[in-house]
Amino acid sequence: MNSKFSIPSLIETSQCSPNQLIQLASNLPDATISIPSVDKILEAIEQGKADQVSKLDWVYCIHAKAQWDQQNIDRSRKTSAAIWKVAIYNSWLQHQLLWRLALYYGDWQEQVLAQSLAESFDIFAYDLVSHLLPVQIIRAFRSTQAGRELAKIACEQRVNRTELLNNIREYLPIWIPIFSNFIEEISPYFTTIRSPNQQQVRWLLSCLDEMSDSQQIKAVNHLLINVSNQAANNHSLLVDWLRRNYRNGENWYKLSDQARQRLREWIGGIKYGDFQKLVNLILNKLDLQDFESNRLCRRRDFWADYSNRFERLRILLPKTSQIAIGYQIQGDVDLLEDDGSDPTEVCIFDFGEWFVVEFFRGRGSETRLFQKNSRNEQILFGESTLSVKRIRCLGGDRHDHVYLWQEFSPTWLKNHGILPNPNTQPSKNPTTDKLRKREHSLESWQREIEHLEREAKAYCNKIYFLID
Known part of the structure; x- marks a missing residue:
């Protein structure tokens, strides 16, 4: 029971005679009982005395307005508009009307508001208070796509569903079904944004994090299928979240086949973009000989055919390169330990079942392939200090970068299950002279x-000997 209200004690009539009650009543002062009426309240509004209308009278007026309208059809809209105009300056009346209007549009079974009051809402909404969040939400309720409009409001406010409801729980009945269902419109709304910015992406991730498992799976499937690869490539934050939560484990198998393929493409596109940016920076910032520049350009173009396959990328830079370009590269970038080898940048690609190590420059300048196991992963992606010689000590299968390497490397990769992107043109068969x-x-x-x-x-044996 609400502590604000108490039930008055009843008079024990058995102990009072009728004559005593008559005498008691005769001694009471004269009292005038005011019975509320819609006409009385409307008259007060017309006379500019709306501030004298009591809260009890307003409650009665709102409740009785629908029946009054039936008897005064020609005045129903005009009088409802007058009530809304009063509400602009009466916060208590605002609350009463908006609460009931939310129930009205929220398919509440009981009649809680006259139709004329609902239809006159624009008088209030388009006036001074149109910026109020509850007003924006009521407007969304009136839309044919109410859930989508609520998602838009949440995005503009940069709040997830829980935060939005916390902001309006004092003004609107947050337990109506539409507030529960609109979370399913978050992903469809996001896909309508032509060029989402970082704040909108962060909002999306906040919404995804609060969803149930089934809601999130549905939302992620929709995102992957309906957001373009180009848009995804601009938002590594979103792609990294998807990689952490959906690339491995049981969630991966809950995605549709099409969504899984798109996620591979998204991840690969982001990681290849980092690789491409590194090559371009080296070409622009370092003083390279022509043959070195040409070699790097060919590497960049070759791996573009495998961009959908990239899972992770680690970049290792020698000191000279780090000074020149290190702070312009984001992601997993570390200093390559100097072991006396020729200066070279190193990229380590994660292709799922295999790690590919690409040496950019210097003697050898090979590509090495390592099977993905816990030992290799710990060394290649876990150890903070790596050098060219330490990587070569791991062994692995290797491939050259000498004449015609682009024609032979795809076959070498294919033999290890690493395939190029779909629709990639096959290599040409070289002539006998070229083969020679x-x-x-x-x-x-x-x-x-x-x-x-x-x-x-x-070198490695010497290092290990010194450590022992």
């Missing part, structure tokens, strides 16, 4: 890489 030239270059590279590997093993 490649074989000659390959022999020199083979001798060079074996020499570098021996140096690497000697």
Whole structure:
């Protein structure tokens, strides 16, 4: 029972005679009982005395207005408009009307508001108080896509569903069904934003985090299928959230086939973009010889055909490169330890089942392939200090970058289950003369890489010996 109200004690009539009651009544002062009426309240409004109308009278007026309208059809809209005009300056009346209007549009079974009051809402909404959040929400209720409009309001306010309801619980009945259902419109609304900014992406992630498992799966499926790859590439925050929550584990298998493919493309697009930016910065910031610049351009263009396959990317820079470009690269970027090797940048790609290590410059300048296991992952993505020689000590399968390497690398990758993006043009078959030239270059590279590997093993053995 509400503590604000108490039931008055009843008079024990059995102990009072009728004569005593008559005598008691005769001694009471004269009292005039005012019976509320809609006409009386409307008259007060017309006379500019609306401030003298009591709260009890207003409650009666709101309740009885529908019946009064039936008897005064020609005056129903005009008088309701007058009531809304009073509400502009009467916060208590505002609250009463907006609360009931929310129930009216929220498919509440009982008649809580006259139709004329609901239809006259614009008199209030388009006046001085049109900026009020409850007013914006009532407007959304009147839309044919109420849930979508509520999602838009939440986005503009930068609040998720819980925060929105906390902001309006004193003004509107937050328990009506429409407030529960609009969370399913969050993802569809977001996909209508042409160029979402960072704040809108953060809002989306806040909404996703508060959803139930089933709601989130449905929302993520919709996002992946309906947001373009180009838009996703502009928002690594969204892609990283999806990678953490959906790329591995049981959630991955709850996505549709189309959504899984799009997520692969999103992740790959972001990571390839980082790789592409690194190559471009090296070309612009470092003083390279022409053959080195050409080599880097070919690497950049080659891996573009595998952009959908990228899962993670780690960038390792020598000190000279870090000074020149290090602060312009975001993501997983670390300093490459100097072990006496030729200066080179190193990129480590995670392709799911395999790690690919790409050496950009220097002697050897190979691509190495390592099976994805806990040991290799810990070293290649977990250790803070790595060097060229330490990576070469891990072994793995290797491929050259000598003449015609672009024609032979796809076959090498395919043999390990790493396929290019769909619709990628196959490599051309080289002529006999070109093959002969490649074989000659390959022999020199083979001798060079074996020499570098021996140096690497000697270096690592020395390091391990000193540690022991």
